[in-house]
Amino acid sequence: NAGVTQTPKFRVLKTGQSMTLLCAQDMNHEYMYWYRQDPGMGLRLIHYSVGEGTTAKGEVPDGYNVSRLKKQNFLLGLESAAPSQTSVYFCASSYPASTYEQYFGPGTRLTVT
Amino acid sequence: GQSLEQPSEVTAVEGAIVQINCTYQTSGFYGLSWYQQHDGGAPTFLSYNALDGLEETGRFSSFLSRSDSYGYLLLQELQMKDSASYFCAVISFQKLVFGTGTRLLVSP
Numbered sequence: 001n002a003g004v005t006q007t008p009k010f011r012v013l014k015t016g017q018s019m020t021l022l023c024a025q026d027m028n029h030e031y032m033y034w035y036r037q038d039p040g041m042g043l044r045l046i047h048y049s050v051g052e053g054t055t056a057k058g059e060v061p062d063g064y065n066v067s068r069l070k071k072q073n074f075l076l077g078l079e080s081a082a083p084s085q086t087s088v089y090f091c092a093s094s095y096p097a098s099t100y101e102q103y104f105g106p107g108t109r110l111t112v113t
Numbered sequence: 114g115q116s117l118e119q120p121s122e123v124t125a126v127e128g129a130i131v132q133i134n135c136t137y138q139t140s141g142f143y144g145l146s147w148y149q150q151h152d153g154g155a156p157t158f159l160s161y162n163a164l165d166g167l168e169e170t171g172r173f174s175s176f177l178s179r180s181d182s183y184g185y186l187l188l189q190e191l192q193m194k195d196s197a198s199y200f201c202a203v204i205s206f207q208k209l210v211f212g213t214g215t216r217l218l219v220s221p
Contacts, residue, residue: 041214045209101146
């Protein structure tokens, strides 16, 4: 089992460019999450999904969009990147009955110049 | 809204015991989780408390007092590999809200 994987691992964007981060999990988890982590701060929830075809906003959703077309995949999109979106992005997944135990991917380090 | 408070940094020596505290304010509280994150790595789940009391998992224990909105993570027999950041997180309907983390530095 690969667990939770994220693509890409690193990326540098120029301001205004767009990109999509891909998260995949092979644990048949219903719930999936996207977080960002900035220095000295905890993980902040961007968007999450409680099932295929459903998404919801988290704490810091502005500037991001998501899609959950397949149960195993959760995509995070940046339509017009800004330097404030420079961060490490983590995807996570869990069973509905155990939201407290989330499995995290290795992260994507994104720099916007 | 939700807020969690943890100390920013704790230092200890190998073999010692250290306690990392977490106080929280939240609506719709379902429980408190703890995660460990090594530098450059992903967070990994350590422990969960839904009810008051102590939960023990090997060298790590976690405690919750719902009436005091307070919990702690206790690490015993500290090892160098325990140097990491530790996050408490409240479970609030379908999602977790994380604290800002406590950096634990273990010295020889």
